[in-house]
Amino acid sequence: MSVNSDMFTNPLHLDLSMHFSTERIPERTVYAKGTGALGYFTVTHDVSQYTKANLFNEVGKQTPVLVRFSQGLQSLGGSDLARGLKGMSVKFYTKEGNFDIISPWFDLLKKNPRTNLNDVTSRYDFLTSVPTSLHGYLWTQADYGVPDGYRRMDAFPVHTYELSNQNGERYYVRFNFRTEQGLANLTSAQASEISGRDPDYYARDLYNAIAQKNFPAWKLEMDVMSLLDIKGADYDPFDLTRLWKNGTYETVQVGRLVLSQNPDNYFRVIEQSAFNPGNLVPGIPGPVDYVFKARRLFYQHAQTHRLGSNFNNIEANCPRYVKTYNRDGAPPLGDNMRDYPNYYPNSYNGPLPYVDDSRPSQKLIVLHSNAADLQPHAYFYNHILKTDDERQRMVDNIVPSLLNVTPPVLQRVINFMYLIDPDLGSRVTIGLEAARAAVNVIPAVTPVPKN
Structure with missing residues (x-):
């Protein structure tokens, strides 16, 4: 039926082709790849x-x-x-x-808006501008x-x-x-x-x-x-x-x-x-x-x-024992609340909202300081990482990412490494100098003394 005929003569082909371009939904902005x-x-x-x-x-x-x-x-x-x-x-x-x-x-940074490439300078600019985030970053660079x-x-x-x-x-x-x-x-x-x-x-x-x-x-x-x-x-x-x-x-x-x-x-x-x-x-x-x-x-x-x-x-997200007043709109609709009233309160069998009468009204007030607390970072380096080999592997993972970081931001990174622990700062500095020498790059950072 396809010779000397238009596309509408083959409805199966038309249906398959039109469906193909609608078979994807927007992927998650972060954590997209998974199982x-x-x-x-x-x-x-x-x-x-x-x-x-x-x-x-x-x-x-x-x-x-x-x-x-x-x-x-x-x-x-x-x-x-x-x-x-x-x-x-x-x-x-x-x-x-x-x-x-x-x-x-x-959710740490998107790609550079001009180059559409991952930008290591931007990454470290953020990490050193919000130094509490360095703690989680150290975990990812370790084993x-x-x-x-x-x-x-x-x-x-x-x-x-x-x-x-x-x-x-x-x-x-x-x-x-x-x-x-x-x-x-x-x-x-x-x-x-x-x-x-x-x-x-x-x-x-x-x-x-x-x-x-x-x-x-x-x-x-x-x-x-x-x-x-x-x-x-x-x-x-x-x-x-x-x-x-x-x-x-x-x-x-x-x-x-x-x-x-x-x-x-x-x-x-x-x-x-x-x-x-x-x-x-x-x-x-x-x-x-x-x-x-x-x-x-x-x-x-x-x-x-x-x-x-x-x-x-959607079946994967649908509560199995609880009903709500959400209904109508774009599919999927499930049973669409069947014949339950579409308002609350009502005199019939509509769902009842949960009110926790036993919960006290007293609120906690937490006072925050703007000071950078690096104690969790130091604890991770000295106690969560239990051996010198673990610490060195973390440093070896960090150093290559620093090679293309611009000098002002790179200096801040080195400073924070020393503030977290002098041994960490020393290892990162030595590793960076060795990596730069290996690729014939002029040093762009002044080592911070251990004290």
């Missing part, structure tokens, strides 16, 4: 002392989950093995609605920056969450997901070699493990501080850029997360998944910091842009 799986969470310890959340209220209770892993700064076509922050977002399908935990949060697959990494949601129990008492926690597979990381050389032959190494590793019924698992624990502990802390426990100090909190085991099912269609389940830190449940009123408050707004906006205003009706 994921389905599974369940089981409560293993009684934590009713800290929260009345139904999700955690009974030892042995299981809750379905959806987990997405991702790369912080990689586009959909990027490499799993790029050095940087890795994300692990968990959606709990609870009887009280969806509860989303997102780990971590990071932790390239784990040996998603199954072999821990995950740390960065916010401090407020919890409340049946009596209205408040506690403040940081959730930690600890891998049961054992921590394992790759060197830069190993990552480069694997990336050259399999840039989807992490996704393949996770998929194959689940397909072979070697189900990956993580223990969920909480670092807990009481309201009295929070008030007495000599640091800001709500600061996203730092770890809590040892001795100021207790660690409580909560449960076990297991990934047991690969999605039958990646696009339907993972690419259309939408995680929102504003998805909270009774007993977990959530973080109180301003970064979290901002995220509640712009995550919703991003998901509306990427998936449409009814993104919560």
Whole structure:
């Protein structure tokens, strides 16, 4: 039918061709490249002392989950093995609605608007202008920056969450997901070699493990501080850029997360998944910091842009036991609230909003200082990195990125390295001088003395 005929004579060809150009949705601005799986969470310890959340209220209770892993700064076509922050977002399908935990949060600069290239000078200009951000950057440049697959990494949601129990008492926690597979990381050389032959190494590793019924698992624990502990802390426990100090909190085991099912269609389940830190449940009123408050707004906006205003009706995002008053508009619509009233309050069976009468009205006031606190950076360098070999590998990863940084910014970088620790500053300076000599580049920075 195609010879001496127009395109409309072959409707199948026309339909396929027109559909082809609509088969993509906007990719995520950050954490675009990723993978994921389905599974369940089981409560293993009684934590009713800290929260009345139904999700955690009974030892042995299981809750379905959806987990997405991702790369912080990689586009959909990027490499799993790029050095940087890795994300692990968990959606709990609870009887009280969806509860989303997102780990971590990071958005460091876009490409240079003129060259459309990654700009190392801009990166270090930001890091040294906002020196608290240097702490997270050191983690990414150390061995932790390239784990040996998603199954072999821990995950740390960065916010401090407020919890409340049946009596209205408040506690403040940081959730930690600890891998049961054992921590394992790759060197830069190993990552480069694997990336050259399999840039989807992490996704393949996770998929194959689940397909072979070697189900990956993580223990969920909480670092807990009481309201009295929070008030007495000599640091800001709500600061996203730092770890809590040892001795100021207790660690409580909560449960076990297991990934047991690969999605039958990646696009339907993972690419259309939408995680929102504003998805909270009774007993977990959530973080109180301003970064979290901002995220509640712009995550919703991003998901509306990427998936449409009814993104919560997509199967992967839809609460399994809770109804809302959102209806109509662009598909998907689900049951579109059937014949429930479209107003509230009403005299029928429409959904009821949750009001926590037990939550106290007292608010915390946190006073901030403009001084650059480099204690977390120094602690990471001297205590989290336990050997000289680990410290030197981190320096070896940092030095090449400094070669093309312009002198004023480069000087600030070196100064901050010495301020964090004189040994770190010395190692970076020596490494940079050696790297410049190797490529015959005239030094553009004055070494800072160790004292």
